[in-house]
Amino acid sequence: MLTKIRYGNTNTILLQGDRGSILIDTDYAGTMPAFYKAIKGLGIKVSDITYVLATHYHPDHIGLVSELMSQGVKLIIMESQTDLVHYSDGIFEKEPYLGYKPIDESQAQVILFEDSRKFLKELGIDGEIISTPSHSEDSISVLLDDGTFVVGDLEPLEYLEAYVDNRKLKADWDTLLRADPKRIIYAHAMESKLLR
Numbered sequence: 001m002l003t004k005i006r007y008g009n010t011n012t013i014l015l016q017g018d019r020g021s022i023l024i025d026t027d028y029a030g031t032m033p034a035f036y037k038a039i040k041g042l043g044i045k046v047s048d049i050t051y052v053l054a055t056h057y058h059p060d061h062i063g064l065v066s067e068l069m070s071q072g073v074k075l076i077i078m079e080s081q082t083d084l085v086h087y088s089d090g091i092f093e094k095e096p097y098l099g100y101k102p103i104d105e106s107q108a109q110v111i112l113f114e115d116s117r118k119f120l121k122e123l124g125i126d127g128e129i130i131s132t133p134s135h136s137e138d139s140i141s142v143l144l145d146d147g148t149f150v151v152g153d154l155e156p157l158e159y160l161e162a163y164v165d166n167r168k169l170k171a172d173w174d175t176l177l178r179a180d181p182k183r184i185i186y187a188h189a190m191e192s193k194l195l196r
Contacts, residue, residue, distance in 0.1 A: 001015075001016045002014070002015055002016075002144070002148060003016070003042060003044070004185070005023075005035070005038050005039060005042065005044075006038065007027060007031060007034040007035050007037065007038035008027030008028060008031045008034060008060075009027060009028070009060060009188065010025055010026070010027045010028075010060050010061060010187050010188065011025070011185065011186070011187050011188070012024065012025050012026055012027065012035075013025065013150050013185060014044065014048075014049065015123075015125055015142070015144075016048075017120070017123040017124025017125040018124035019122065019123050019124040020050035020051065020122070020123035020124065020125075021048060021049055021050045021051070021123065022049075022050065022051045022052070022053050022076070022120075022123065022125070022142075023049045023051070023052045023053070023068070023073070024052075024053050024054075024055060024142060024150050025053075025054055025055055025061045025062075025152065025187060026052065026054075026061065026062060026063055026064035026065055026068065027060060027061075027063055027064065028059060028060050028063040028098075029059070029063035029064070029092055029095070029098040029099065029100035030063065030095075030097075030098040030099065030100075031063060031064065032064055032067055035064060046068065046071050046072075046073065047071075047072070049068065049073045050073070050074065050123065051073065051074050051075070051076050051109075051123075052065055052068050052069070052073050052074070052075055052076070053075075053076045053078075053129075053140075053142070054081070055139060055140055055141070055142075055150070055151070055152025055153065055187060056081070056084075056135065056136045056138045056139040056140070056152055056153065057081060057084045057085055057086075057087040057088060057136075057138055058087065058088060058136065058153070059088040059091045059092060060187075061152065061153075061187065062088060062103065063092075063098075063100065065103050066100070066101040066102065066103050066104070067101070069103070069104070069107060070101075074107075074108070074109060075103065075105070075107065075108035075109070076108065076109055076111055076119075077105060077108045077109070077110050077111070078110075078111055078113065078116075078129060078131070078138075078140050079110060079111065079112050079113060080113075080131050080133070080137065080138055080140065081138040081140070082105070082110060083138075084136070084137070084138040085103050085105045085108075086102060086103070087138075089102050111129070113128075113129060113130060113131060116128045116129035116130075125144070126144065126145040126146070127142060127143050127144035127145050128142075128143050129141070129142050129143075130143060130175065132151065132152075132154055132172040132175070132176070133168060133172070134154065134155070134166065134168035134169040134171070134172045135152065135153045135154055135155070136153075139152055139153065139154065140152070141154065141172075141176065143176070143179050143181075146182070147180060147181055147182030147183060148181075148182065148183045148185065149176060149179070149181045149183070149184050149185065150185045151176070151184055151185065151186055151187075152186070152187045153186070153187050153188065154169075154172060154173075154186070155169055156184075156186065156189055157173055157177075157184075160173060
């Protein structure tokens with residue numbers, strides 16, 4: 001089951017399988033009260049969340065990761081993300097009133113892309129996690145077998161022509177289109193339904 005949780009500027013997605021769940025992205029640091037209110041309204045508790053996964057390590061996607069980890073949620077880091085976990089630390093240091101605590105990646109589980117399908121299957125979720133590095137080199141997308149793709153800050157397909165030379169973006173979209181998407185969920189833009 002997929003639940004959209006909107007409590008700030010970033011779409012947060014909860015994927016629930018019959019043996020565990022993954023929260024994809026969180027909003028900016030300092031939004032925990034809004035997060036609590038949003039999940040309460042959906043009948044979700046923090047204890048219902050097994051893992052948290054960031055589509056990339058920009059500040060509007062990882063602001064609550066440390067707070068969730070302190071409450072027992074486990075962090076998943078994909079292999080392409082290991083060097084960028086602390087990308088946003090310097091940004092948050094300039095805003096000490098937010099109370100951001102850097103992520104302790106020693107407590108995280110690193111997953112190889114080739115093992116992502118098996119990992120998700122263990123939670124009862126059918127799909128895979130792939131690298132889509134056109135937005136940032138640590139960007140990933142979650143492709144569910146029902147055709148729902150959670151793509152973070154990937155530029156929407158309709159903007160592809162606006163780029164004179166963006167081979168990475170075209171390569172990402174070529175990969176996604178080969179996987180036959182039915183519904184694209186972006187972190188900020190409205191979702192797209194692809195009809196073919």
